[in-house]
Amino acid sequence: MKKKSVVRKRKTSARPATRRKASVSKKPHAPLLAPVRGADRRTVGHVTLEVGRAGAARVKRMTYPPGYRWSKDMKAIVGTALCMHAHVGFLVQGEVHVEYADGCVVEFAAPQVVAIDPGHDAWVVGKQPVVLIEFDFESDTVRRLGMPDAHRHA
Numbered sequence: 001m002k003k004k005s006v007v008r009k010r011k012t013s014a015r016p017a018t019r020r021k022a023s024v025s026k027k028p029h030a031p032l033l034a035p036v037r038g039a040d041r042r043t044v045g046h047v048t049l050e051v052g053r054a055g056a057a058r059v060k061r062m063t064y065p066p067g068y069r070w071s072k073d074m075k076a077i078v079g080t081a082l083c084m085h086a087h088v089g090f091l092v093q094g095e096v097h098v099e100y101a102d103g104c105v106v107e108f109a110a111p112q113v114v115a116i117d118p119g120h121d122a123w124v125v126g127k128q129p130v131v132l133i134e135f136d137f138e139s140d141t142v143r144r145l146g147m148p149d150a151h152r153h154a
């Protein structure tokens with residue numbers, strides 16, 4: 001009998017802690033920019049990449065700062081005229097401007113699914129960091145995601 005009443009008291013005292021947790025989670029961007037648990041984290045050309053494995057795929061959170069532009073920040077590191085990666089994923093925050101070699105322009109604004117063909121320049125629009133969740137298969141990304149190997153018109 002006495003033990004049961006002690007248990008009840010503990011349950012009652014745990015309630016305020018639950019309320020505090022709920023109010024913390026209302027901060028809109030806290031989990032969006034906090035370090036990804038269990039992911040490999042590195043920064044290349046001002047872009048923060050956090051990479052985790054899921055089956056045969058990689059899941060990446062890419063964070064691009066305001067002012068970022070591929071041709072300014074990444075081109076010299078990568079050594080190609082344009083970004084030759086396909087990007088498939090979900091834009092969680094921010095706006096991205098994409099330009100292909102033939103002059104085609106695509107604008108993305110969160111929340112939005114993103115599919116960008118290889119052969120592009122891209123930059124962050126506005127003052128918010130861009131947060132993009134991407135899926136890839138490393139060197140086999142284009143084939144396994146069914147993306148074109150370059151931007152072209154049918």
Ligand SMILES: [Zn+2]
Pocket residue numbers: 100102103104151152153
């Ligand atoms: Zn085009």
